[in-house]
Amino acid sequence: MIKHKKIIYNIILVCSVLLYAVLFFSFSATGPSISFAASTDKPKDLVDLPIEELMKVEVSTVLGASKYEQKISDAPASISIVTAQEIKQYGYRTLADVINSVRGLYVTYDRSYNYLGARGFARPGDYNTRMLLLIDGHRMNNNIYDTATIGTEFILDLDLVDRVEVIRGPSSSLYGSNAFFGVINVITKRSSDMKGLEVSLEAGSYDTYKERVSFGHKFGNDLEVVLSATNYKSRGQSLYYKEYVRPETNFGRSDNNDPDAYTSLFADLKFSGLSVQAAYGTRTKGIPTGAWSTVFNDDRTKVSDSQGYVDVKYEKKFEYDQNLSVRLFYDYYRYDGKYIIDYPPLTMNKDLAVGKWWGGEAFYSKKIWNRHTIMAGVEYRDNFLQQQRNFDENPPAVYIDDKSASYSIGTYVQGEFVISDKVIFNAGVRYDHYKDFSGRFNPRVALIYNPFDGTTVKLLYGEAYRIPNIYELYYTDGNNSQKANPNLEPETIRTYELALEHYIHGFRVSLSGFYYDVRNLITQQLGTDGLMVFNNAGKADGKGIEFEIERKWSNGLTGKLAYSFQEVKGREEGTYYENFPRHLVKFNTFVPIIKKKLGAGIEVQYASPRKNPDGTDDGGYTIVNTTLLSEKVLGNLDLSLSVYNMFDKKYSNPGSREHTQSDIEQDGRTFGLKATYRF
């Protein structure tokens, strides 16, 4: 079967190369004159069209300049947006790829999960707890580990994403816990973006295949339906780790322990103001690194994450610019960990974590005197099941069997006050009450100043906090590698930021600087007993500068260059804060080769060296990813060919303490081929 797949894969590769060659050849002969003729004829055509026809003309950008400008410049935060078109143009496969392209953010992969770093902050053993992940406003961080899933375990197929908004800075004043360094809001496509039935196939290196079938349609005037199903499977790689070079650990070779598979389902119904969304995703990943003191090179060691939700939202607009939105949700999360451990004897140790919660949110906003906007909301969340179990199969032993429950209530108000033509003042505060933790107010204030057209200056201050999750509080694997600490306290952050945004000659330039300090930081430490434990390890402060310049030309050429500097310092002896790259450079360009038909997306990412847990550094990296994209190549067929890490750069990311390796080697050059057809 494997041989069979290889042959098919090769056939696809050859087919696509041939197809591209044909396209190139046919256009190099006649292309320029045609496109020139088309570009001079076109405007006349449009002006001469009857108005009824004009209403049917499709526009190439979904986010109009006005919408874009409006959102970004008035928001009390610095925001980056990645659109569906960019996801296509640069061949992004996961949310992690998207995040890696955003200024100031970086992702670490340890071949189990992807870990997010923001503003120089990425603590070892942290499952992205300090970033709030939302899908269409629905909170995705689960109630066991607080995980924001960004790798293949993310519940949605990235093809269903219309855009990803990264909102920097603390947003606890609106969202409560977890919105510590920022919010990632994923917005899904509408039925109008899908247009009927769509089938997508992907093949990639190491026997990676993805199939997706989606359907989107608007029935009559009101009912919008989006349905989608995705199946993904990757055999993964054979890997070599020098730390396991002994004969009893297969001379450092880890064979067939890197498989990755997920299934994801999505449904979205909209009927006038009512919207019902349901999603389910399950992923299983092998652990090839021998993490958590497991037996190296044993394919029975694997982790699986399943997540599902139903979200019902009703929005109504009343007269005098009043909006009311009510949301009810039910969420489910399950983690299964299987670890082969040689105590001795060789034993299967298992983790089971199940989280179930439901809740509701009501949100009201009103415009006053057509100038100011005020809003207020209340949110209730009932974590009626938070279960953690760790046990050995044979001989049987149970190390933790904890079932807890908790709840939280939060209320918030925010106001946007237009002081003058040029000045907006934005202030908000949220109060949260948690079952086991004392309540807390988190404020945010922003002063937004428009001295001239196209220039915005923002002065921002915000506070946020995060309560320890039940994994950090109670988890232990029988003191094999990790022990509990039920005395943890919430961690807090204060952030100051100055941001400047300027539009000049078609360029968007942004420059910002930030400073933050974290108190009561929850971090994983190695105790004197050799066990990992989460502690409130004092204080840390960080500062940084971010710069970005972007331009979109009317012929489809786009370019974006971003640089960020970040530095984090611990203010207590013996704590480890150094795993951040001081410098990050990101460059993205999409070059149209044949107008509207073929283009190349090129991405260059540089990160300066990061410290590994053992004090060495990972050496930093520069990688180049390239995607050739053909849209509407034959009727409604989109084809793309991506080469990731094009120059096969050997590089590593720091591993966290569950690994013997100080750093984990990342993927070399890999290929991806994708075909999407709309019927």
Place this chain on the structure above:
Amino acid sequence: MKRTLFIIICCALVFSVQLRPFYAGEREFNEYEVKAAFLVNFFKFVEWPSRAQDGGTTYNLCIYGSDPFGQYTKIIDGTKVRGRTLDVKRVVSVRSVKECNILFVSSSERRRVNAVLDAVKGMDMLTVGDTEGYARSGIMVNFFMEAKRVKFEINLNAIKRTKINVSSQLLKLGKMVDNE
């Protein structure tokens, strides 16, 4: 097997469909290219009370605030509509809008839109915008995007307060919005 079948279908799709010239296919346009074409079209559906100063040879399209149209206004500038020449003007002050037939109020003016509308009260011009909430504020025609297409909403009360006459053909294509 399932996968093999999928791949075969895919390959079949690639090669069975006849190669046709790509440039003849449906084109996608820039948002403001389309909006510019709409603005030219609007002149065909609106009657202005005759004015002494315009001499009856030109139509004035004014853009107030930062200009989102870029190169596309160059293309429509000077085109003939109903026997008159279209003149595109960028206005920087509400004092210089008197001669405008259509006044496009850009998004950059969203916080001043009420002041702009107050200033043009009594001047018979079609006010147009492309910003959420403009129609409710009193802008007569406001573009919005729906399913990648340019649509517009109409504030009929605002039109009725002036002496301009908008054809029912245009009115029925827009989405009606009430003012407060």
